Amino acid sequence: MPVLTVVLALLSFVGPLSTDMYLPAFPRMAADLGTDASGVQLTLTAFLAGMTLGNLVFGPLSDRYGRRRPLLAGSAVCTVATALCAVAPSLGWLITLRLVTGFTAAAGIVIGRAVVADVADGAAAARLLGLLMSLTGIAPIVAPLLGGTAIEGLGWRSVFWTLGAMTALVAVMVVVGVPESLPRDRRRPRGARQLAGSVKEVLSDRAYIGYSLAFTFAFGALFCYIAGSPFLLQNVLGLGVGTSSVAFSGGAVVATVSSAVSARVVGRVAPERVLASGLRAMAAGTAALLAATVADMLSVAACLALLAVVCAGLGLVVGNAAALAIGRVPTAAGTGSALLGTAQNALGAVVAPLVGLGGSDTALPLFAGMAVCAAVAAGAGAWAPRANARRPRDKGKPPAPAEPSDYSEPVG
Template sequence: MVITRAEAPPRTALPLAAVLVLALLSAIAPLATDMYLPGFPTMADELGTDAASVQLTLTTFMAGLAIGQLVIGPLSDRWGRRRPLLVGAAVCVLASALCAAAPNVGALVAFRFLQGFAGAAGVVLGRAIVADTVRGAAAARIFSVLMTIGGIAPVVAPLIGGALLGPVGWRGVFVVLTALALVMLTGSFFVLRESLPAPSRQGGGLAATFRGARIVLGNRQFLGYTLAFVFSFGTLFGYISASPFVLQTVFGLSSGWFSVAFAANALGVTVGSLLNARLVGRFGPRPLLTAGLGSLTLWSVLLFTLAVSGGLQLWSVLGLLWLTIFSLGFVMGNATSLAIAQTPSAAGTGSAVIGASQFALAAVVSPLVGLGGENTAIPMALVMVASALISVTAFGALTRSSAPAVQRT
């Protein structure tokens, strides 16, 4: 049976309770990534290991998060969203509890991979549920809200973890993550209904799943919007990875003022996302995405030009970084909405490709910004401008003409 866009189930608005649960699903991964970071030195001492081994617990979590999306997303196109989401949330609760009780670093590494793999269900299926339920400006509005949560969570998480570390220790941080995962499971069970009815699911076993993935990856429109999203995220991650060295080592900010600057930029992407959510119903996601990419490219080019010419001052780097990050508020939610709209009959697979590509690029960007050393802003500016240019080029080259939606076979 072939399911076309016209035959897909009708889209309706999501209730507030569902949006709140989806917001938690989008926040659980960055919270689980960053909340325990302040406890790294203590963990190494208590587990009798070195810093590299503790760092591996973060690497394996990210690997589990990427691989989990690639597995769970396509499977949800066959089985529906609700069952994989509930199973993933339940396993995430168990894995988080096991992390809290890990007897050694080897066990913690394994449990962190399981936590990331299971937690991927919330990330990838949250996007798919939005795509199943709403379209167009309504979808872009919800994705903007989810991007806002995703922008705030990485900044807030280390602060929460640092506050918890003294009273409850690093194991207590994982107990808190267990409680959050339990809330995610409870909310998913009681609030989120199945968004992909049986007649709209893919059949034919794994062969059909792989065939659907090939069709998704062959959709020019999907690839254009996905690359626009992924490389705009590369701009953000280039800034996140390099800004501690650039702002503190190169421009002399204290750790306290760096935290203020970092929080101000997090506020920038939050303001941009919320403003986008208010405007998207009037202007539509594509015009706002076009404006966001143009703004992102303009400020990153100016940042790179000043860095190379030696004219970059503290006030200019802070202002240009804020404007660049603010522009992302008009890019990520709209690009995600428009990308998944191209794959209405394979939203799980489309969501998986977006999420896995995002984290794969983040893994590449992080070491790139350190190649030029700690005493120059040029590597950060170069990665940011290259990512912005690739993003806007992919958008312009691949999304010019309207492409048909992916069909289910």
């Protein structure tokens, strides 16, 4: 299991690497490609839109054909598409290739969560997802630093050559380290009717919807920050490329540590309580950022401190919200994971260009978007435990040991 855990973490790296590594290049890309802030943010929107579609395709496919074959196909195509981004001759081509990259990168994330549901349950699944989030948190820490170094030395296109090499390595690790986790007797029948049945089964569980909305809008706040951070840190706060990369990585460090703490305490503290604490921190932090911006009191120190509060809350939210949501639908884990990722990335694709509509020299649209997303997430998280969904969490799945030894002491 340790090898599988590492490979699942590497699969989860592809998403944050593909978004965070080229963030420091946004101002230079805009100048080189002859566009503005909102235009270059469309490359991020395309990636997230691709991930949205990919979740809808790869999740149900993995329920029908098993986890391994769709995962191998997605990893291979993602490697090729990422490398082609490095030679894209125009903004239009780059947007198209980012769409393909996002579509295929979704395979690793959605199928990875389904694999967790195959091998763990309940608190064990929450601990494993928390561990994966803490390991995955290394990517947004390292990505902006690597990206900033590559950009200053070799230009923004070098970022995509580096990403291509990294995704190729992950594809090799999938071949070596991910066995089939879904036995044939637990696979879903083929056909549109069966797929519609799986979707209906998942969406009929109101608690699943509540936890999914909490997960989705928490990530919505993050995507607002991802899209707006290069202009916030460089244009509004006046930091250089290297310093802004370090500042962005600092927030990722906080989220990673928070995820590791969550993985440690789940089992002794109910996942619902940890989730609620994280959602409250996100709501308070984003509201304070918006208030400081409106009052024209947003200093560098205050901004970074409040962003740290938001990132700490996010680390407590993501693993627990995902585990609680997918745990509601264990007999359709692939579809449940797919819908979770679809909503997450669809919202990200919408908010990414919106935070740039006010121009590149203001933080007001960014923090307004983050505050709204965090407030919706908090409301959904508070409603979910009271949703009275009828389906028991372990229906259709053999009971798992209460304390599986493989995950009882997560690293972090």
